Amino acid sequence: MTRIAVDAMGGDRAPGEIVAGALDAARQGVTPILVGPGGLDTGGLELLEAADSIAMDEKPADAVRGKPDSSLVVACRAVSEGRAEAVVSAGNTGAMLAAGLLHLRRLPGVMRPAIAVPIPTQRGPSVLLDSGANADARPEHLLQFGYMGSVFAQEILELAKPKVRLLSIGEEPEKGNQLTIEAHALLDASDLNFGGNAESRELLAGAADVIVCDGFTGNIALKLLEGTIRTLLDALRAEMSATPRGKLGGVLIRPAARRLRTRLDPETYGGAYLLGLRGLAVIAHGNSSRRAIANAILLAARGVEHDVVGRLAARLPQRAAAV
Amino acid sequence: MTRIAVDAMGGDRAPGEIVAGALDAARQGVTPILVGPGGLDTGGLELLEAADSIAMDEKPADAVRGKPDSSLVVACRAVSEGRAEAVVSAGNTGAMLAAGLLHLRRLPGVMRPAIAVPIPTQRGPSVLLDSGANADARPEHLLQFGYMGSVFAQEILELAKPKVRLLSIGEEPEKGNQLTIEAHALLDASDLNFGGNAESRELLAGAADVIVCDGFTGNIALKLLEGTIRTLLDALRAEMSATPRGKLGGVLIRPAARRLRTRLDPETYGGAYLLGLRGLAVIAHGNSSRRAIANAILLAARGVEHDVVGRLAARLPQRAAAV
Numbered sequence: 001m002t003r004i005a006v007d008a009m010g011g012d013r014a015p016g017e018i019v020a021g022a023l024d025a026a027r028q029g030v031t032p033i034l035v036g037p038g039g040l041d042t043g044g045l046e047l048l049e050a051a052d053s054i055a056m057d058e059k060p061a062d063a064v065r066g067k068p069d070s071s072l073v074v075a076c077r078a079v080s081e082g083r084a085e086a087v088v089s090a091g092n093t094g095a096m097l098a099a100g101l102l103h104l105r106r107l108p109g110v111m112r113p114a115i116a117v118p119i120p121t122q123r124g125p126s127v128l129l130d131s132g133a134n135a136d137a138r139p140e141h142l143l144q145f146g147y148m149g150s151v152f153a154q155e156i157l158e159l160a161k162p163k164v165r166l167l168s169i170g171e172e173p174e175k176g177n178q179l180t181i182e183a184h185a186l187l188d189a190s191d192l193n194f195g196g197n198a199e200s201r202e203l204l205a206g207a208a209d210v211i212v213c214d215g216f217t218g219n220i221a222l223k224l225l226e227g228t229i230r231t232l233l234d235a236l237r238a239e240m241s242a243t244p245r246g247k248l249g250g251v252l253i254r255p256a257a258r259r260l261r262t263r264l265d266p267e268t269y270g271g272a273y274l275l276g277l278r279g280l281a282v283i284a285h286g287n288s289s290r291r292a293i294a295n296a297i298l299l300a301a302r303g304v305e306h307d308v309v310g311r312l313a314a315r316l317p318q319r320a321a322a323v
Numbered sequence: 324m325t326r327i328a329v330d331a332m333g334g335d336r337a338p339g340e341i342v343a344g345a346l347d348a349a350r351q352g353v354t355p356i357l358v359g360p361g362g363l364d365t366g367g368l369e370l371l372e373a374a375d376s377i378a379m380d381e382k383p384a385d386a387v388r389g390k391p392d393s394s395l396v397v398a399c400r401a402v403s404e405g406r407a408e409a410v411v412s413a414g415n416t417g418a419m420l421a422a423g424l425l426h427l428r429r430l431p432g433v434m435r436p437a438i439a440v441p442i443p444t445q446r447g448p449s450v451l452l453d454s455g456a457n458a459d460a461r462p463e464h465l466l467q468f469g470y471m472g473s474v475f476a477q478e479i480l481e482l483a484k485p486k487v488r489l490l491s492i493g494e495e496p497e498k499g500n501q502l503t504i505e506a507h508a509l510l511d512a513s514d515l516n517f518g519g520n521a522e523s524r525e526l527l528a529g530a531a532d533v534i535v536c537d538g539f540t541g542n543i544a545l546k547l548l549e550g551t552i553r554t555l556l557d558a559l560r561a562e563m564s565a566t567p568r569g570k571l572g573g574v575l576i577r578p579a580a581r582r583l584r585t586r587l588d589p590e591t592y593g594g595a596y597l598l599g600l601r602g603l604a605v606i607a608h609g610n611s612s613r614r615a616i617a618n619a620i621l622l623a624a625r626g627v628e629h630d631v632v633g634r635l636a637a638r639l640p641q642r643a644a645a646v
Contacts, residue, residue, distance in 0.1 A: 122558060132492060135500040169455060169542040177458040177539040200543045201550025216500040219492040220523045220540060221547055227524025228551040235445060235587075239579035249575025256562035256569040264558075 001031040002301040005084035008036030009053035009071040010091025012287045018090065019043060021293025028294075030301040033084055035075040048083070050074035053091075056286055060094030064102060072096060076103040079279035086300040090271070090284035090293065097133055097274065097283075104277040107309065109316045112137065113276030114145045115215070115283070116152050117222055118269035123206030125157045128167075131218035131272060139182035142166070142212050146192050147315050148275045149210035155306035156273070156299055162209035165198035167217060173197065179214060187212070204229075204264075229264070233257075270296025273303070280309055324354040325624040328407035331359030332376035332394040333414025335610045341413065342366060344616025351617075353624040356407055358398040371406070373397035376414075379609055383417030387425060395419060399426040402602035409623040413594070413607035413616065420456055420597065420606075427600040430632065432639045435460065436599030437468045438538070438606070439475050440545055441592035446529030448480045451490075453538040454545050454595060460537035462505035465489065469515050470638050471598045472533035478629035479596070479622055485532035488521035490540060496520065502537060510535070527552075527587075552587070556580075593619025596626070603632055 006022050008015045015036055022032035023043045034040065035048045050071040054063045064073055072091050076099040078084040087104075089096050097115070106113060114130035129145050129152075130137065137145075146164045153162035166184055168176035173184045175197060187194045198207035200221055213221070240246035270292050271284035280303045284296045303309075329345050331338045338359055345355035346366045357363065358371045373394040377386045387396055395414050399422040401407040410427075412419050420438070429436060437453035452468050452475075453460065469487045476485035489507055491499035496507045498520060510517045521530035523544055536544070563569035593615050594607035603626045607619040626632075 122554060135492065167543065169458065169539055169546075177537075180539075199550075200547035201553075203547060204551045204554040214500075216492055216503075217540065217543060220490065220544060223492075224523035224526060224544055224547050225551055227522075228527045228548055229555055230524075231445060231527040232552055232555055232583075235583055236576075236580065239583045240576055242579065242582075245575050246579040249572045249577075249579070252568050252572025253559075253563055253576060254572075256565065256572070257559065259565075260555075260558055260562045 001029070002086075002304045003031045003033055003084045004297050004300050005048065005075040005078040005087045006032045006034050006293075006297060007071045007075045007087070007089035007091055008034040008040060009050070010089040011284065012056070013289070014090065015040060017288060017290045018293055019045070020290040021288070022297060024290060024294035025297035025301075028298060030297055032297055033078065035071045035078065048074060048078060054095050056092050058092060058095065060092060060098045063092065063095050064098040073099050073103065076100060076281070080104055085304040086280040086282065088282045088284060088293070088296050088300050090286055090288040093132070093272070093283050096281060100274050100277050100281045104279040104281060107276055107278055107313045107316065109313070110276040111144055112141050113274055114148055116149060116273045116275050117271075118157060119203070119225070120264050120268055121204055121206035125159070125269065126206060126209055126211055127153050127157060128211045128213070128218055128222060129275070130213065130215040131222050132215045133274070134215040136216070137179065137214035139179060139186050142179070142183035142214065143186040143190060144316060145212045146187050146190065146194070146210065148312055149212060150192060151308060151311045151315060152273065152275060153209045155308045155311065156303055157209070159209045161193050163195045164192045164210040164212060165195045165208035167200060167211050167213035167221065168197040169199070171197050171199065183212070268295060270299055275312065278309065280304060324352070325627045326354045326356055326407045327620050327623050328371065328398040328401040328410045329355045329357050329616075329620060330394045330398045330410070330412035330414055331357040331363060331365075332373070333412040334607065335379070336612070337413065338363060340611060340613045341616055342368075343613040344611070345620060347613060347617035348620035348624075351621060353620055355620055356401065358394045358401065371397060371401060377418050379415050381415060381418065383415060383421045386415065386418050387421040396422050396426065399423060399604070403427055408627040409603040409605065411605045411607060411616070411619050411623050413609055413611040416455070416595070416606050419604060423597050423600050423604045427602040427604060430599055430601055430636045430639065432636070433599040434467055435464050436597055437471055439472060439596045439598050440594075441480060442526070442545075442548070443587050443591055444527055444529035448482070448592065449529060449532055449534055450476050450480060451534045451536070451541055451545060452598070453536065454541035455538045456597070457538040459539070460502065462502060462509050465502070465506035465535050465537065466509040466513060467599075467639060468535045469510050469513065469517070469533065471635055472535060473515060474631060474634045474638060475596065475598060476532045478631045478634065479626055480532070482532045484516050486518045487515045487533040487535060488518045488531035490523060490534050490536035490544065491520040492522070494520050494522065506535070591618060593622055598635065601632065603627060
């Protein structure tokens with residue numbers, strides 16, 4: 001039974017939705033350990049006590065250092081101390097990154113951990129990394145992200161021989177900035193299934209199984225994708241409500257719109273995966289529902305069962321040395 | 324009468340839609356000069372002969388150097404030789420950039436020209452720059468883009484006291500990469516109406532009048548915006564056609580969808596504006612329709628009448644010296 005430490009106090013809807021999601025995951029064969037204050041109603045799940053908690057807007061590094069008894073930090077330590085095999089939090093992303101680096105520590109050979117975010121696309125799931133851990137990156141980091149993303153796509157998204165592409169501003173190898181031009185050469189010379197540069201216009205249609213970029217570009221891309229989908233659907237809804245005909249049409253297309261939303265729903269994958277540490281860490285959306293939390297826990301468990309951390313460790317150092 | 328050199332042979336729909344768009348613009352008081360092969364039916368507009376043309380997929384620098392008699396190069400030279408006051412082409416963007424640098428030349432004080440793209444947002448027009456001229460940029464370039472974008476927003480988009488924001492990965496000044504953190508400080512110390520960092524999720528909703536970023540980030544953002552809108556609307560259409568109910572709903576929402584498309588239509592502004600040269604150059608979309616070409620010509624004329632180039636020249640060097 002895979003044991004997953006779950007930060008019961010992280011996220012906008014904590015602890016209610018977190019506990020509910022953990023109970024759902026428990027019914028599917030995972031063993032969540034809830035981390036939160038004594039007296040928390042866990043519905044019968046194991047409780048690991050943590051007196052403190054970190055707010056969504058606290059400064060990450062200060063919060064992690066200043067609050068060693070916060071639920072997020074205690075949940076990370078549960079992994080490094082061997083009480084759990086992975087950690088899930090819907091709390092402060094920066095704090096999770098800081099706590100992960102401090103308490104889980106990097107795998108040998110990993111230069112920089114990356115945040116990998118599964119994106120549901122028209123052609124099925126892709127994983128985008130780095131989506132924010134490293135605002136400035138070097139070409140060799142991007143090469144490592146390619147390997148990390150491949151292991152993730154294979155083991156967590158169940159994609160055989162994942163195709164890796166580099167996010168840039170043109171398909172030709174010479175199109176891009178200094179970083180992507182150099183990273184292209186490294187990726188091209190590697191034994192990854194590298195498909196060259198991908199343009200951002202193909203992202204939602206499904207450009208590749210693994211999309212590699214620096215954390216600044218990835219974060220811009222991910223938020224633009226989310227914001228554009230939301231703004232566009234809101235604007236369409238507003239236009240439809242402006243006339244009786246549009247209103248009726250809106251009612252009729254509701255099932256189609258719902259199918260589309262389900263297919264492109266980020267909650268399917270529960271959030272972002274912090275890769276490159278000696279333990280798997282999942283950062284769920286701040287406003288995660290019970291379903292998103294359950295999915296994040298199940299996918300974290302899947303990562304443990306498929307030994308994502310071990311496979312990363314086995315695959316990376318040789319590559320890094322080969323650069 | 325403002326004279327605009329129009330590359331009759333540039334773009335996927337040349338020369339038909341180009342000539343038609345130029346004729347439409349002429350009816351609104353502008354004087355287009357069509358640049359193309361002898362014998363081209365210009366509907367009575369002045370023809371400046373150019374025996375050659377540059378294809379969409381030619382290598383920009385080679386094409387511009389190797390084809391001095393191409394319609395795109397001749398059109399740019401028409402501006403530097405004083406025969407026209409601005410140039411419009413729906414052809415090869417890279418070639419236009421190369422020809423602009425070579426034949427129009429930079430304004431004194433301008434470190435790097437930038438491609439400015441007007442984006443129709445929920446709250447009205449924004450301008451995003453740089454959207455691809457400089458894949459690698461320095462903080463002082465971004466400061467200049469802020470000034471160039473402000474002049475553009477004021478004179479071409481008719482926005483009084485335009486608000487400038489820096490595209491980054493969080494609103495706080497310290498969120499971003501090395502480039503944006505340093506650029507933030509320069510913008511903040513300037514006399515621009517600077518509103519701090521903007522996140523990409525707000526782009527389509529309307530984050531600011533002027534959005535500043537390096538050309539790599541801007542190109543990624545722009546193509547992601549376009550691709551996401553297209554993929555999402557295509558996917559919704561496919562979901563609707565899957566059932567009779569959805570099909571009927573699709574027919575009923577058609578006027579609402581059309582209003583939305585019109586409001587967010589990039590053709591309203593005709594394309595991208597190359598700023599920082601001794602003449603205004605407009606790069607229309609490759610698949611520009613007659614309407615897009617007419618709008619591009621009219622906006623180029625507006626830029627000439629409002630002396631965008633002169634205002635840029637007057638505003639920039641002092642600022643650059645102050646850095």
